[in-house]
Amino acid sequence: xxxxxxxxxxxxxxxxxxxxxxxxxxxxxxxxxxxxxxxxxxxxxxxxxxxxxxxxxxxxxxxxxxxxxxxxxxxxxxxxxxxxxxxxxxxxxxxxxxxxxxxxxxxxxxxxxxxxxxxxxxxxxxxxxxxxxxxxxxxxxxxxxxxxxxxxxxxxxxxxxxxxxxxxxxxxxxxxxxxxxxxxxxxxxxxxxxxxxxxxxxxxxxxxxxxxxxxxxxxxxxxxxxxxxxxxxxxxxxxxxxxxxxxxxxxxxxxxxxxxxxxxxx
Amino acid sequence: xxxxxxxxxxxxxxxxxxxxxxxxxxxxxxxxxxxxxxxxxxxxxxxxxxxxxxxxxxxxxxxxxxxxxxxxxxxxxxxxxxxxxxxxxxxxxxxxxxxxxxxxxxxxxxxxxxxxxxxxxxxxxxxxxxxxxxxxxxxxxxxxxxxxxxxxxxxxxxxxxxxxxxxxxxxxxxxxxxxxxxxxxxxxxxxxxxxxxxxxxxxxxxxxxxxxxxxxxxxxxxxxxxxxxxxxxxxxxxxxxxxxxxxxxxxxxxxxxxxxxxxxxxxxxxxxxxxxxxxxxxxxxxxxxxxxxxxxxxxxxxxxxxxxxxxxxxxxxxxxxxxxxxxxxxxxxxxxxxxxxxxxxxxxxxxxxxxxxxxxxxxxxxxxxxxxxxxxxxxxxxxxxxxxxxxxxxxxxxxxxxxxxxxxxxxxxxxxxxxxxxxxxxxxxxxxxxxxxxxxxxxxxxxxxxxxxxxxxxxxxxxxxxxxxxxxxxxxxxxxxxxxxxxxxxxxxxxxxxxxxxxxxxxxxxxxxxxxxxxxxxxxxxxxxxxxxxxxxxxxxxxxxxxxxxxxxxxxx
Numbered sequence: 001x002x003x004x005x006x007x008x009x010x011x012x013x014x015x016x017x018x019x020x021x022x023x024x025x026x027x028x029x030x031x032x033x034x035x036x037x038x039x040x041x042x043x044x045x046x047x048x049x050x051x052x053x054x055x056x057x058x059x060x061x062x063x064x065x066x067x068x069x070x071x072x073x074x075x076x077x078x079x080x081x082x083x084x085x086x087x088x089x090x091x092x093x094x095x096x097x098x099x100x101x102x103x104x105x106x107x108x109x110x111x112x113x114x115x116x117x118x119x120x121x122x123x124x125x126x127x128x129x130x131x132x133x134x135x136x137x138x139x140x141x142x143x144x145x146x147x148x149x150x151x152x153x154x155x156x157x158x159x160x161x162x163x164x165x166x167x168x169x170x171x172x173x174x175x176x177x178x179x180x181x182x183x184x185x186x187x188x189x190x191x192x193x194x195x196x197x198x199x200x201x202x203x204x205x206x207x208x209x210x211x212x213x214x215x216x217x218x219x220x221x222x223x224x225x226x227x228x229x230x231x232x233x234x235x236x237x238x239x240x241x242x243x244x245x246x247x248x249x250x251x252x253x254x255x256x257x258x259x260x261x262x263x264x265x266x
Numbered sequence: 267x268x269x270x271x272x273x274x275x276x277x278x279x280x281x282x283x284x285x286x287x288x289x290x291x292x293x294x295x296x297x298x299x300x301x302x303x304x305x306x307x308x309x310x311x312x313x314x315x316x317x318x319x320x321x322x323x324x325x326x327x328x329x330x331x332x333x334x335x336x337x338x339x340x341x342x343x344x345x346x347x348x349x350x351x352x353x354x355x356x357x358x359x360x361x362x363x364x365x366x367x368x369x370x371x372x373x374x375x376x377x378x379x380x381x382x383x384x385x386x387x388x389x390x391x392x393x394x395x396x397x398x399x400x401x402x403x404x405x406x407x408x409x410x411x412x413x414x415x416x417x418x419x420x421x422x423x424x425x426x427x428x429x430x431x432x433x434x435x436x437x438x439x440x441x442x443x444x445x446x447x448x449x450x451x452x453x454x455x456x457x458x459x460x461x462x463x464x465x466x467x468x469x470x471x472x473x474x475x476x477x478x479x480x481x482x483x484x485x486x487x488x489x490x491x492x493x494x495x496x497x498x499x500x501x502x503x504x505x506x507x508x509x510x511x512x513x514x515x516x517x518x519x520x521x522x523x524x525x526x527x528x529x530x531x532x533x534x535x536x537x538x539x540x541x542x543x544x545x546x547x548x549x550x551x552x553x554x555x556x557x558x559x560x561x562x563x564x565x566x567x568x569x570x571x572x573x574x575x576x577x578x579x580x581x582x583x584x585x586x587x588x589x590x591x592x593x594x595x596x597x598x599x600x601x602x603x604x605x606x607x608x609x610x611x612x613x614x615x616x617x618x619x620x621x622x623x624x625x626x627x628x629x630x631x632x633x634x635x636x637x638x639x640x641x642x643x644x645x646x647x648x649x650x651x652x653x654x655x656x657x658x659x660x661x662x663x664x665x666x667x668x669x670x671x672x673x674x675x676x677x678x679x680x681x682x683x684x685x686x687x688x689x690x691x692x693x694x695x696x697x698x699x700x701x702x703x704x705x706x707x708x709x710x711x712x713x714x715x716x717x718x719x720x721x722x723x724x725x726x727x728x729x730x731x732x733x734x735x736x737x738x739x740x741x742x743x744x745x746x747x748x749x750x751x752x753x754x755x756x757x758x759x760x761x762x763x764x765x766x767x768x769x770x771x772x773x774x775x776x777x778x779x780x781x782x783x784x785x786x787x788x789x790x791x792x793x794x795x796x797x798x799x800x801x802x803x804x805x806x807x808x809x810x811x812x813x814x815x816x817x818x819x820x821x822x823x
Contacts, residue, residue, distance in 0.1 A: 056683030056801045057381045059794030063679065067803040116675045116804065124671040124703045131697060132676060236675045 003068050010072040014079050021083060035084040036261065040254055042077045046070055047247055071113060078106050098257060101250040105243060112239040119232040122186075126225040132233045135177070135226060142223050143174040146216055153212040162209050165201045166216070173197075173220060183231035190224040279317060283343075283463045284324020292319045295460065300346060300433055304474045313469055322466025328352075328453035333413045335437055336365050337450045339728065340719040342464045342524070344438035347430060350457025354436070355450040356426040364415060365450065365725070371791055378793050381686070388768045389690035390761045392782070396741045413724060413742070415452045422454075429454075438481050439488065441467055442519065443561055443614055446729070468519065482517055490515060493616075497558060497583060499631055507626040516555070516617040520544045521562070525611030526717040526754040529659065539657050540567060540574050543608035546615060547586060550602050553594075555617040557586040562613035562715060563661055566638050568605050570646075576653045577605060577641040579661050581714070581813060589637040591620050595628045604639040610656065611715070654701045655812055659754060663711035663812045664734055665788060667694060667798065672703040673806035683801030684786075691761060693786045694798070709798075710757045710786040712736050714813070718749040718758060727783065730790070737787045745781035758785045 017038055024031035049070045052060050060066075081102055082088060090099050123129075130138055150166045153159075172178075173193065182189030198217045205213055295301050296319070306315040325348070328334055334352060335341055337359050373381075415421060430436060430451065440447045441464045462470070470477040490512045494500050500508060521544050522528055532542055546564060547557060564580045580586060586607045594601040618627075641649075655661055676696075684692040694709030716736050719727055726743040729736050738749075750758040762779040763771050771780040788809070789796045799807055 053679060053801070053803075055379075055382065056679075056797040057378050057687050057792060058375070059378070059800075062800045062805075063803040064805040120674055120676075120804075120806075121672040121703070123676065129671070129697065129700060129705065132678075233676050237677065 002065060006065075006068045006072045010076045014076055014083075017080060018083060032084060033261070035080060036258065039077060039080040039084050040258060042073055042080060043247075043251060043254065046073045046077060047251060050244060071109075074106060074109050078102065094253075094257065094260075098250065098253055101246055101253060104246050105250060108239060108243045108246065112236075112243060115239065116236060119236055123229060123232050126228055128222070128225045128229070130226055130229050132229075132237065135230050135233075138226055139174070139176065139223060142219050142226070146170065146174050146219050149212055149215055149219070153209060157206060157208045157212075159206060159209055161204050161206075162201065162212055162216075165197075169197050169201075170216065170220070174223065177227045177230040179224075179227060180231050180234075183228045184235060188224075190227055191221070194220045194224060279321035282321040282324075283461070283466070284326075287320050287324055289320070291325055292316055295319050295323070298348070300435075303476055304470070309469070309473045313473075315473075318466045318469050322469070323460050323462045326459050326461050328457045328459065330453055330455050331415045331418050332453050333365070333415055334451045334453060334459065335440075335447045335449075336413070336725050337448065338446045339722075339725045340446055340716065341437060341440050342720045343461045344435060344441045344464075344467050345451075346435050346460040346462065347432050348458040348460055349432055351454045352430040352436075352451050352457055352459075353422070353427040353454045354430055355421075355452070356428060360415075360421070360425065360450050364421075365413065373791055373793060375793065385686060386690060386768070388764055389685070390763050390782075390784075391689060391766060391768065392740070392763045392771075394765050394771070418452075418454065421452075435480065438467060439485055442471070442481070443485070445561060485517065486512060486515075490616075493560065494558075497585070499556075499585060499588060500627065503627055503630045507630065510626045511618055511622055514619050514622045516619070518546075518615045518617055519613070520546050520564075520615065521609035521612040524717070524720070524752075526752055529611065529754045539610075540565065540576070540608060543610065546607040546609055546613065547603055549604060549606040552600050552602050553587040553590050553620065555619045556588055556591055556623055557607065558616040558618065559584050559586075560614040560616050563610040564613050564615075565608045565610050565656055566605050566641075567608065568639065568642055570642070574606075575642065575646070576649065576656050577638060578652065579610060579656050579816075580607070581661070586638070589634050589639070591623060592628060592634055594620075595624050596633070604637070610659065610661070651701060651704075652816055655816060658699055658706070660699075660706055660711070660812045661816065662713040662715055663706075663810075664714060665710070665712040665786075665809045666812055667707045667709035667786070668808050668810050669696070669705045669707060670703060670806045670808075671700065671705055673804045674705075674802075675804060675806075677803070679801045679803060680798040680807050683797040687789055687792050687797045688784070688787075691784070693759075693784055694757070708755070708757050710736060710788075711755060712786075712788065718753045721748040721752060723748070733788075733790075735788050735790055736785075737790055738783050738785060740782055743782050745783065747781070747783065749783050758783055760784075 017035065021031045021035055024034060049066050052066050053063060081099070085095065085099070090096055146166070150163050154163045179190040179193070194217055198213060198220075202210065202213060296316070301315075301319070304315060309315045309318070328350070334345060337355070421427075436451060437447065439445065441462075467481075471481050472478070491508055494508050494512055494515070495505075500511065503511075528542070529539075532539065543565065547553065549568060559580045559582055561582055564586070566577045566580060566586065567574045568577055569575075586605075587603060590601040590603055660666055678696060681692045681694075681696050684694060694707055696707055698705050698707040700706075712735055716729055718736070719729065722728075723746060724742045724744055726739045726741075727736065727749045728739070745760065747760050750760050760781040761784050763782050765771055772778065773780055786796075794800055796809055799809060
């Protein structure tokens with residue numbers, strides 16, 4: 001309901017701005033200054049969301065409401081930009097830089113919003129929860145268990161087949177998060193890798209070594225799920241490191257654009 | 267077996283209530299009229315009266331002005347006055363600040379804003395001057411720490427009080443009934459009391475007719491009739507019938523008062539709950555009375571396949587066995603119980619004998635609308651959440667932090683918001699038990715039965731009687747860790763504190779860091795309610811009352 005109200009207000013806001021813009025054009029008043037200021041104000045408002053996040057102690061409304069306003073405001077800003085320039089791609093070089101930055105922000109915002117709708121449920125389906133900052137420690141713990149297992153295998157079975165295989169292949173896998181792109185694209189290369197490497201070495205193992213391999217692959221499967229957490233959480237945290245600096249750049253360039261327009265054009 | 271290490275099986279009295287109790291003290295007590303009237307031979311050999319006196323009691327002396335019990339505190343002991351005079355403060359009671367209570371002081375907008383620049387980069391910084399409120403605390407060690415009441419003559423002039431003298435017993439209802447203390451009691455002059463922990467009190471009530479009568483009559487006089495009148499099935503039967511029912515009501519207790527300890531142990535051993543729960547009434551047995559839950563929680567279950575299925579749980583005011591008793595009375599036949607009732611932790615039950623109900627109640631009430639066994643018609647999947655919540659004891663929660671993992675982006679904005687509003691250190695961990703796509707995090711649940719309050723030597727951890735929020739008064743917390751050890755959900759954390767210049771505070775005797783207990787306080791002093799809820803951009807985090815959710819789920823299906 002809240003989302004619908006905010007969406008309606010955004011559409012209404014655009015309709016009013018559009019009507020005023022049209023009226024100014026008919027009255028032979030330059031409407032660009034008006035729409036430019038409206039656009040800049042909306043962008044400033046969008047940037048306030050990040051400030052709101054840093055001030056949880058002040059009752060400025062829920063972050064959820066702010067996010068809805070941010071999404072609606074973002075789409076509104078893009079529409080106002082088109083209204084302001086009269087096209088999807090302006091002609092001047094400086095204006096093209098501004099347009100490029102706005103496109104980057106809008107697309108990264110939409111991508112971030114979609115990713116934040118897709119990844120959480122997929123993380124839940126791993127049936128494992130891990131705090132992002134603890135991922136290196138979790139992987140180290142799994143690696144330690146794997147190495148203990150291999151040592152025990154060497155001691156108990158007096159065979160070096162699995163230990164050697166571990167050193168050649170598995171050690172690489174257990175070292176750090178792997179298959180980032182595969183996880184990001186929704187594929188499961190890690191699972192395939194584990195099965196493939198497990199089956200490759202299985203035929204050379206004695207009866208006594210097989211349980212060790214089974215346990216090793218179980219540990220690898222847990223790590224594979226942690227790897228997915230690493231990928232998904234990295235992306236969900238990381239896209240903001242693109243979105244926010246580009247927004248800051250747009251605001252600086254936009255402010256300079258306003259100064260130049262007021263000094264030379266108005 | 268050859269590798270096994272032999273050791274004595276731990277016994278009930280391995281840890282006496284008062285280690286300093288001597289045989290001479292026990293002898294002195296046995297000579298007192300209140301104790302000498304007890305028939306010692308009625309006590310079983312493994313729980314002798316002298317054993318109870320030596321291990322379940324302790325002699326405590328109070329100096330003038332010291333508070334013995336405080337209104338709204340949860341306690342696990344009763345007091346018998348051996349000498350001296352105590353005063354009980356009657357309604358409206360003492361102001362919170364006199365009791366050393368934390369008074370939530372909501373910040374105004376400017377104070378909220380000022381946290382932006384007053385928050386320190388080092389977490390858990392404390393203004394140590396606040397701990398030096400002279401006279402509030404007399405602390406040698408946790409057990410002997412007391413809250414002092416200042417200016418007794420003024421208190422006596424301005425408050426209505428009643429005298430409690432030698433031989434009087436008080437605090438037994440709160441100790442046995444798991445309810446907050448109803449009034450504050452303080453020492454007017456130096457006094458000596460025999461403090462009896464609930465286990466000993468339970469045995470005294472069980473094996474001695476005099477003590478049972480004394481405790482039960484007091485409860486009958488003070489609370490039973492009100493409780494019965496408020497029970498929905500008895501609300502329309504009239505005062506006379508309620509009187510009759512009250513006169514014949516039996517009091518029963520199941521489970522252990524400190525269920526949190528056995529629960530924690532059970533979880534560590536990986537056992538499931540229901541096999542360990544004391545049975546109150548068993549499926550297939552014939553009921554001899556209606557059971558009313560007075561305090562605590564009980565699980566209603568039924569055999570299903572090779573296991574046991576949880577149908578629902580009962581809390582304060584709920585009844586069990588009505589369907590079977592009513593049908594039996596109506597159809598003039600005995601009907602066995604269709605479900606089993608087990609104690610979830612500690613349960614206080616009132617048993618209303620069937621004969622009395624047949625005489626005074628059944629003819630005046632409507633037939634029960636729905637039977638508990640009808641709940642078994644639901645699909646197993648519909649009850650999976652309930653089964654989980656009961657198993658994890660989340661039914662105790664009034665403000666559980668529930669995260670919808672399908673919405674949560676794991677951004678930790680909730681954690682940062684909590685840290686920003688609480689000395690730079692979050693008061694919860696975004697981690698916990700999960701079911702389906704729900705997670706109950708390690709944040710204080712603000713329990714219906716807050717076991718963390720029991721054992722706090724200063725009452726620093728207390729429940730706000732208006733809001734139900736469990737809060738810690740940082741100024742009176744002595745960092746003993748009793749609450750953190752008691753919390754069955756591991757939601758209280760002890761933190762090392764620092765002074766205003768950022769230096770770690772260390773105990774000058776032990777050289778150990780000084781600690782304080784910390785937990786979620788629902789942002790009681792912040793504007794706008796819990797910061798964690800407001801900080802979630804995806805509306806994934808909510809604070810919920812499990813009882814409300816469960817009851818809505820039950821009604822909906």
